[in-house]
Amino acid sequence: MREKEIEEYLVKHVRQCGGRAYKFVSPGNSGVPDRLVVFPNGVIAFIELKAPGEKTRPIQDHEINRLRRFGQLVTILDSKAKVDGYIKVLVAESARRGAKVV
Secondary structure (H helix, E strand, C coil): CHHHHHHHHHHHHHHHHCCCCEECCCCCCCCCCEEEEEEEECCEEEEEEECCCCCCHHHHHHHHHHHCCCCEEEECCCCCHHHHHHHHHHHHHHHHHHHHCC
């Protein structure tokens, strides 16, 4: 399976679950993650997509670690199953943040 197929799957399923998956491009900043995923209630995650078994490049590792040091959610996904699992986590967090406290 190619990275492009996993990326298309991510975009489609994030939308189906009520979120948006923006293509993330930052001119002059090599190695940034592929997608910025946004769900209601302030849930935001950066996602680097890879073909199954493919590794990140050192510049990508550097940018991922930089974002994590800023407290951002960043993950690397290399299969449709991992996409499904991570979307469930983000949807649950969105629901948790939107829950009314009585």
